[in-house]
Amino acid sequence: MIRKYKPDFEQLLMVLRREKPDRPVLFEYFTNGPLNEYLSGRKNSDPDNLEETIKITIEAFTNAGYDYVTVPTRFYGGMKFTTAGHDQKATVSQNEGSIITDRTSFDSYPWPDPEKGDFDTFNRMAPLLSNNMKFIAPGPGGVLENVIDLVGFERLCYLLFEDEPLVQNIFDAVGSRLLRFYEITSGIENIGALIVNDDWGFKTQTMLDPGSMLRYVFSWHKKIVEAIHLNGKPAILHSCGNLEAVMDFLIDDLKYDAKHSWEDIICPVEEGWQRWGDRIAILGGIDMDFLVRRKPDEIYCRAEELLKLTESKGYALGSGNSIPAFVPIDNYLAMIRAIEKPEFSNLERPLDKI
Numbered sequence: 001m002i003r004k005y006k007p008d009f010e011q012l013l014m015v016l017r018r019e020k021p022d023r024p025v026l027f028e029y030f031t032n033g034p035l036n037e038y039l040s041g042r043k044n045s046d047p048d049n050l051e052e053t054i055k056i057t058i059e060a061f062t063n064a065g066y067d068y069v070t071v072p073t074r075f076y077g078g079m080k081f082t083t084a085g086h087d088q089k090a091t092v093s094q095n096e097g098s099i100i101t102d103r104t105s106f107d108s109y110p111w112p113d114p115e116k117g118d119f120d121t122f123n124r125m126a127p128l129l130s131n132n133m134k135f136i137a138p139g140p141g142g143v144l145e146n147v148i149d150l151v152g153f154e155r156l157c158y159l160l161f162e163d164e165p166l167v168q169n170i171f172d173a174v175g176s177r178l179l180r181f182y183e184i185t186s187g188i189e190n191i192g193a194l195i196v197n198d199d200w201g202f203k204t205q206t207m208l209d210p211g212s213m214l215r216y217v218f219s220w221h222k223k224i225v226e227a228i229h230l231n232g233k234p235a236i237l238h239s240c241g242n243l244e245a246v247m248d249f250l251i252d253d254l255k256y257d258a259k260h261s262w263e264d265i266i267c268p269v270e271e272g273w274q275r276w277g278d279r280i281a282i283l284g285g286i287d288m289d290f291l292v293r294r295k296p297d298e299i300y301c302r303a304e305e306l307l308k309l310t311e312s313k314g315y316a317l318g319s320g321n322s323i324p325a326f327v328p329i330d331n332y333l334a335m336i337r338a339i340e341k342p343e344f345s346n347l348e349r350p351l352d353k354i
Contacts (some may be wrong), residue, residue: 098152134192142198175220201241295333
């Protein structure tokens with residue numbers, strides 16, 4: 001594989017500061033195993049071996065042109081919230097398999113211990129990073145996501161009226177543990193930024209009313225962002241759904257550095273950058289349906305136009321969500337190839353074989 005630019009995490013930091021980087025920057029929440037094998041040029045001989053998987057992910061991100069590497073959350077160990085078998089399914093109903101239904105089940109739930117996470121993996125794998133690369137660490141689910149997984153969305157709505165103190169206790173139990181997770185990970189030197197991944201919305205509105213979002217969800221997000229910033233790292237929000245009603249709050253009050261996850265049917269990324277790009281960095285945005293269904297030349301043209309529109313100021317190119325296995329590799333490659341246009345770069349660097 002050949003990449004145009006040397007890895008340089010500072011370029012992504014410039015995007016997150018809403019500055020214009022020296023050249024175009026890529027961003028992706030996560031990719032998939034077959035794509036990582038293709039980009040790294042080798043098979044993963046032991047997919048169940050987390051360190052081997054991370055090695056291939058590092059090689060793939062390096063070869064593709066990223067300035068960082070995201071890592072699988074499944075090596076976090078003791079930080080995982082136990083749910084009703086959701087990890088084994090491609091799609092899950094928000095009402096399926098609730099574990100906490102009342103005070104008794106809350107008291108008996110085996111709450112994870114953030115102190116038992118295998119965070120030393122970052123240090124063990126750091127020597128494999130190219131110079132000037134960093135890790136970006138996502139969380140083991142978000143505050144609202146984990147609560148819905150544990151309680152079920154419909155049951156949560158009932159509990160908001162039937163037993164509000166229990167609802168508060170559940171959110172506090174989840175939020176306090178995620179806060180400690182981010183306190184630990186943001187203090188690790190080779191982690192350059194943190195992704196706070198927590199889906200907040202449906203297609204037309206937030207999952208809970210804005211008042212409930214503020215009381216139960218945003219109160220913990222504010223503490224999480226503060227903890228990340230205290231360690232000098234940027235906080236990236238990955239959140240799907242229609243967040244129109246809370247965008248000003250997540251920018252001005254929660255003080256997230258970047259927003260990721262965009263859908264054309266809700267708000268095309270081009271519109272999002274024009275509306276909020278002077279206040280928060282905008283990441284990704286090539287709609288998933290567009291990325292899957294359109295031809296490579298159409299995808300390339302949209303990516304190229306996005307880079308022209310933003311001039312890469314406060315913007316990094318990528319998908320609207322992630323690159324799961326159903327995204328055609330040729331379509332993904334067409335998207336990232338747009339950064340090779342020489343007029344988008346102020347750097348004069350030769351092509352580098354990695």
